[in-house]
Amino acid sequence: MSLELRINGEDRTVDAGTIMELLRSEGVDDTARFVAVAVNGAVAPRADWTTRSLGNGDDVEIVNPVSGG
Amino acid sequence: MSKITPSDKLTIADKSFDSRLLIGSSLYPNHQIMMDSIAASGSEVVTVAIRRINVQGGGESVIDMLADKYHILPNTAGCYTARDAVLTAQLAREAIGTNWIKLEVIGDEETLFPDVEHLLSAAEELVKDGFIVLPYCNDDPITCRKLADIGCAAVMPLGAPIGSGMGLRNPYNLEIICDQASVPVIVDAGIGTASDAAIAMELGCDGILLNSAIARARDPIKMADAMGRGVEAGRLAFQAGRIPKKLYADASSPTKGVIGA
Numbered sequence: 001m002s003l004e005l006r007i008n009g010e011d012r013t014v015d016a017g018t019i020m021e022l023l024r025s026e027g028v029d030d031t032a033r034f035v036a037v038a039v040n041g042a043v044a045p046r047a048d049w050t051t052r053s054l055g056n057g058d059d060v061e062i063v064n065p066v067s068g069g
Numbered sequence: 070m071s072k073i074t075p076s077d078k079l080t081i082a083d084k085s086f087d088s089r090l091l092i093g094s095s096l097y098p099n100h101q102i103m104m105d106s107i108a109a110s111g112s113e114v115v116t117v118a119i120r121r122i123n124v125q126g127g128g129e130s131v132i133d134m135l136a137d138k139y140h141i142l143p144n145t146a147g148c149y150t151a152r153d154a155v156l157t158a159q160l161a162r163e164a165i166g167t168n169w170i171k172l173e174v175i176g177d178e179e180t181l182f183p184d185v186e187h188l189l190s191a192a193e194e195l196v197k198d199g200f201i202v203l204p205y206c207n208d209d210p211i212t213c214r215k216l217a218d219i220g221c222a223a224v225m226p227l228g229a230p231i232g233s234g235m236g237l238r239n240p241y242n243l244e245i246i247c248d249q250a251s252v253p254v255i256v257d258a259g260i261g262t263a264s265d266a267a268i269a270m271e272l273g274c275d276g277i278l279l280n281s282a283i284a285r286a287r288d289p290i291k292m293a294d295a296m297g298r299g300v301e302a303g304r305l306a307f308q309a310g311r312i313p314k315k316l317y318a319d320a321s322s323p324t325k326g327v328i329g330a
Contacts, residue, residue: 008121027124034132035122036164041152043159061121063160065132067103068118068144069093069231069280 006059019049022060034064077304079276081253082169082201082222084140086113089270090300091142091255092293093280094131102289104134110283110293115139116171118146119161132165142203144171149184151191158195170195171225171257171278172204181231181258185212189219196220205257208242210249217252224252225278228269229259232281236265240272247273263292263299270303271311 001017007026016022019037023030030049037044038061044052054060078085092112097103107115115135135141143161148154151174158170174191176184183206195202201222206212208226216224226246229235236259237243247254253275260266260279269277277300286292 028122034130034136034164036119036160038156038160041156043156043163045163061156061160063119063157063164064122064130065117065141065143065161065164066120067093067095067097067131068116068146069095 003054003058004056005054006057008060008062017053019044019052019054019060022054023049023062026062028062032064035062036064037062077308079253081203086140087111088113088297088300089276089304090266090297091116091276091278092283093278094135095280096284097289100129100131100134103131103284106283106289106293107135107139108293109290109297111297113140114142116142116144116278116280117165118144119157119164136165140169141165141167142169142171143167144205145173145191147175148173149175149187151187151194154187154191155194155198158191158200159198162200168199169201170203172202172221182227183207185209188212189215192216192221193219203255208239208246210242210245213246213250213254217250222252223255223275224250225255225257227258228256228265229261231258233259234261234282235259236261237269237272240268243269243274244272247275260296263295266296266299267303267306270300271306273307276300 002015004013016025040059079089088111090110090112091114092107092110093116145154145157148157154174162168174184174187176182192202192204196219203223203225204216204221205225213224228237255276255278256269256274257278260282266277283289283293
């Protein structure tokens with residue numbers, strides 16, 4: 001399924017219906033311990049990744065911890 | 070050897086730490102020097118940032134190296150609005166599994182001073198959402214009191230701008246903050262060298278959070294060791310109680326029995 005999404009601030013067209021499908025198409029290791037996702041300004045818990053459908057125009061943030069002060 | 074008694078722990082919310090030094094994980098020459106510096110500092114709490122994922126990033130990530138060894142304190146660095154800071158905190162909780170957050174809401178990119186209005190509103194929202202909030206804030210006693218009243222677990226006034234190494238620009242305000250605070254006071258930002266950390270601790274601060282002063286030192290591991298000792302020395306001196314300052318001399322050797330008198 002082709003969707004128009006905003007992914008980490010970039011407007012893109014992707015083939016993904018759920019968060020899990022999006023992560024895989026983006027090359028994100030979905031088993032990685034420290035990844036978190038927000039859709040439209042709200043955290044999408046890991047437990048919902050396989051079931052949570054995305055829709056056209058959704059704003060998705062995919063983040064992880066990095067060095068910081 | 071340290072004479073700090075085991076009971077003199079830094080307690081924030083429900084956790085107690087032997088070390089009063091909290092350390093950042095950024096800007097080190099490499100990961101090995103970071104790990105060795107953190108170990109040399111004696112810190113038990115290490116800060117990380119939350120950023121958009123870079124799938125090209127190879128090798129072991131910093132969080133993988135740190136997570137099982139240290140108490141991880143994620144920050145909201147880089148956020149300019151309460152909304153972004155709150156979402157970043159929530160993403161950090163989801164990613165790391167901690168409800169602790171070093172709350173930063175920046176007001177200006179040149180000074181990196183906090184935006185107090187957004188900071189207070191983000192702090193309130195995050196406390197209500199069950200976070201242990203440690204806010205990076207101005208060295209303003211009123212702001213610190215408001216943050217404590219909101220329910221923040223500590224207050225973290227800046228000593229000087231982030232990364233400036235200027236030390237304590239307003240030690241008198243810090244002393245007032247320490248005197249009035251109902252929660253631990255941790256000086257966050259501005260520390261340049263070990264004596265800065267010691268002075269903050271002598272004023273009565275409960276801890277120090279720093280990053281650049283160690284990571285950007287010529288020898289980060291040695292500076293980490295120095296910072297750990299500076300914090301301990303300052304804490305001991307605070308507990309011991311300094312003598313009053315006097316304008317004129319007060320002889321330390323006996324004044325009676327001097328020959329020729």
